[in-house]
Amino acid sequence: xxxxxxxxxxxxxxxxxxxxxxxxxxxxxxxxxxxxxxxxxxxxxxxxxxxxxxxxxxxxxxxxxxxxxxxxxxxxxxxxxxxxxxxxxxxxxxxxxxxxxxxxxxxxxxxxxxxxxxxxxxxxxxxxxxxxxxxxxxxxxxxxxxxxxxxxxxxxxxxxxxxxxxxxxxxxxxxxxxxxxxxxxxxxxxxxxxxxxxxxxxxxxxxxxxxxxxxxxxxxxxxxxxxxxxxxxxxxxxxxxxxxxxxxxxxxxxxxxxxxxxxxxxxxxxxxxxxxxxxxxxxxxxxxxxxxxxxxxxxxxxxxxxxxxxxxxxxxxxxxxxxxxxxxxxxxxxxxxxxxxxxxxxxxxxxxxxxxxxxxxxxxxxxxxxxxxxx
Amino acid sequence: xxxxxxxxxxxxxxxxxxxxxxxxxxxxxxxxxxxxxxxxxxxxxxxxxxxxxxxxxxxxxxxxxxxxxxxxxxxxxxxxxxxxxxxxxxxxxxxxxxxxxxxxxxxxxxxxxxxxxxxxxxxxxxxxxxxxxxxxxxxxxxxxxxxxxxxxxxxxxxxxxxxxxxxxxxxxxxxxxxxxxxxxxxxxxxxxxxxxxxxxxxxxxxxxxxxxxxxxxxxxxxxxxxxxxxxxxxxxxxxxxxxxxxxxxxxxxxxxxxxxxxxxxxxxxxxxxxxxxxxxxxxxxxxxxxxxxxxxxxxxxxxxxxxxxxxxxxxxxxxxxxxxxxxxxxxx
Numbered sequence: 001x002x003x004x005x006x007x008x009x010x011x012x013x014x015x016x017x018x019x020x021x022x023x024x025x026x027x028x029x030x031x032x033x034x035x036x037x038x039x040x041x042x043x044x045x046x047x048x049x050x051x052x053x054x055x056x057x058x059x060x061x062x063x064x065x066x067x068x069x070x071x072x073x074x075x076x077x078x079x080x081x082x083x084x085x086x087x088x089x090x091x092x093x094x095x096x097x098x099x100x101x102x103x104x105x106x107x108x109x110x111x112x113x114x115x116x117x118x119x120x121x122x123x124x125x126x127x128x129x130x131x132x133x134x135x136x137x138x139x140x141x142x143x144x145x146x147x148x149x150x151x152x153x154x155x156x157x158x159x160x161x162x163x164x165x166x167x168x169x170x171x172x173x174x175x176x177x178x179x180x181x182x183x184x185x186x187x188x189x190x191x192x193x194x195x196x197x198x199x200x201x202x203x204x205x206x207x208x209x210x211x212x213x214x215x216x217x218x219x220x221x222x223x224x225x226x227x228x229x230x231x232x233x234x235x236x237x238x239x240x241x242x243x244x245x246x247x248x249x250x251x252x253x254x255x256x257x258x259x260x261x262x263x264x265x266x267x268x269x270x271x272x273x274x275x276x277x278x279x280x281x282x283x284x285x286x287x288x289x290x291x292x293x294x295x296x297x298x299x300x301x302x303x304x305x306x307x308x309x310x311x312x313x314x315x316x317x318x319x320x321x322x323x324x325x326x327x328x329x330x331x332x333x334x335x336x337x338x339x340x341x342x343x344x345x346x347x348x349x350x351x352x353x354x355x356x357x358x359x360x361x362x363x364x365x366x367x368x369x370x371x372x373x374x375x
Numbered sequence: 376x377x378x379x380x381x382x383x384x385x386x387x388x389x390x391x392x393x394x395x396x397x398x399x400x401x402x403x404x405x406x407x408x409x410x411x412x413x414x415x416x417x418x419x420x421x422x423x424x425x426x427x428x429x430x431x432x433x434x435x436x437x438x439x440x441x442x443x444x445x446x447x448x449x450x451x452x453x454x455x456x457x458x459x460x461x462x463x464x465x466x467x468x469x470x471x472x473x474x475x476x477x478x479x480x481x482x483x484x485x486x487x488x489x490x491x492x493x494x495x496x497x498x499x500x501x502x503x504x505x506x507x508x509x510x511x512x513x514x515x516x517x518x519x520x521x522x523x524x525x526x527x528x529x530x531x532x533x534x535x536x537x538x539x540x541x542x543x544x545x546x547x548x549x550x551x552x553x554x555x556x557x558x559x560x561x562x563x564x565x566x567x568x569x570x571x572x573x574x575x576x577x578x579x580x581x582x583x584x585x586x587x588x589x590x591x592x593x594x595x596x597x598x599x600x601x602x603x604x605x606x607x608x609x610x611x612x613x614x615x616x617x618x619x620x621x622x623x624x625x626x627x628x629x630x631x632x633x634x635x636x637x638x639x640x641x642x643x644x645x646x647x648x649x650x651x652x653x654x655x656x657x658x659x660x661x662x663x664x665x666x667x668x669x670x671x672x673x674x675x676x677x678x679x680x681x682x683x684x685x686x687x688x689x690x691x692x693x694x695x696x697x698x699x700x701x702x703x704x705x706x707x
Contacts, residue, residue, distance in 0.1 A: 009376070069376065069377070076697075079697060080697060252697070255696055255697035256697050258696070258697070259694070259695045259696055259697055262691055262693075262694060263694060265691075266694070276687060276691065277687065279691060280638060280686075280687045280690040280691055281638060281642065283635070283690050283691065283696070284614075284634070284635035284636075284638035284639055284690055285610070285639070286697075287614060287631070287632060287635040287696070288610040288611075288613055288614040288635065288639055289610075290617070291378075291610075291613035291614040291616070291617035291618075291632075292609065292610060292613040292614075294376050294377075294378050294613065294617055295378050295609075295612065295613040295616065295617070297377075297378070298377060298378040298379035299379070309605075309609060312605060312606045312609040312610070313609070315602075315606050316606050316609070316610050360595075360599070362602075363598065363599045363602035363603065363606075364595070364598060364599075364602070366602040366605050366606065367578075367581075367592065367598040367599070367601050367602040367605070368598075370605055371574075371578040371581075371601055371602070371605055372578065372582065373578060373581050373582055373590070373592035373593075373598055373601060374582060374589075374590045374592055374593050375593060
């Protein structure tokens, strides 16, 4: 960084802003149906062709090989431009990509990473089960070795984007020798025979996540990510990326929402000190989310899983998201009784403190792994 | 926007912490409170001045170290962590004020530390001396005023000498808009240090204190209070360092971010110092324990500025911090 010109980052930002102004989608993102996938893939493709995909991904995988600071700047400009910050490609881009870069074989990286960046592959993550949510290691999906294949039987649940996905990163039990030992992460082609995807209706009405049933699904052993029976480390890496530096564009969106709420308060002429104080707190916290991204950039070690302290970012943010939604609801007054953008947004935010690791679990992780407090 | 520390910034932090640990550890502060022995110009003042603490962010041509707001924030975080007595903040801001009004000789004399500069807010003097100078913020800027007389009164935070004051002549006045954000940053820095200190105190206690045959940190209520402190400290630190870089870059977003940093610091220190007492049970409720020092100091810092709506306004008045082109331009 030190041999760069002082304006290099500003120039990058200016170029990003210009490109986004000219190329961000002009239509609203659909909320359900195959149009969702089409929209998301088209937008990712456009970013790739414009030279903006995978900013901090190594060049060998089709990325730009730039630093995480530039990735932050890009995400800031995405939020500023009003371009979508949510996509069915999020799992592939934010979770799977880094996982493969850390643990994938050369063949797996070649087969998937570039295509993910181009918006040609949608992924889902098959971790949780009806009996294994917070207690993920208690999962029951089994995979048995048969020749050069693994044969998978079991059920996953809360699998976002399974109805659009080409591939899934699935966590299964291959061995009963231990609780965390004996788990394996494997890439499953979602067109394989024996897979049944059933969308579930979320609280806000959108069918984003699914049950996925695996009935003797055959997967080549070469699809295992990392070591067989040692998949817990891979799964943890995936989760730590998701809870740390990933999804920054969604997090920065809170600053954009805070702007909207400030405008709404201005227009309504709110004078309620209590509400204004809450709004100020929310805006200050949204600013801190951005600052935390920069702090993470300063301590990031490329190529390795982010440290557990980055879970603090996600914990902080998901609580903020809910407070943003609550203020919006409060501003609506009786209009909150009708479905509208903000009232549905409010319903949607109940997932923030549950999905991807509940805040209760996250606080345990922070206390135990960051502060060294005993289990 | 690089929040990583330069080597001299690392050194500044570790040297300050080492000096504080040696000359003014928290246990000494606690004992001095118990013995009613705190005065507003303790030994640590001289040692800190000699180590250049007042000079950290001031320009080199007046005897400063020229290290900027980032280094000042790092220093003041340590002063918060150690609940250090003494008018370091008001003196440093006064030195900056002298620069803003183009009085380098005044800045130099302030940096010598010979005459610590106290602070006046809400009708009270903090660490003021009769015939000394005190910093006071006004609606349009900041002033240095002469303190003709002051009468010490008993304070909730005994590490800060609290007085009833009458204020005399305005000696210097500045309308510079730079002083308030810097002061907010350095108050936020101390609040961040406080949050970190009580986080660590609770974390240690949760690990060592055994009840029902287990460390109390294994009980989720305690565990989660500790985790909340860690989250708050992480957020405060990030916002603090981010803001400091903006101030050093003279970025137009500095004001807004300094207000956010102070907001976070106040809320984090308030909640964390209270939770820290709760985590310690009855022992946290004694003067023999350090926990109360942080609670009291957090109160002072929370009240550092006048109780007007200006902090809230600084946060809410930019219409667009983030959305649309040309962000960060105030609407009012």
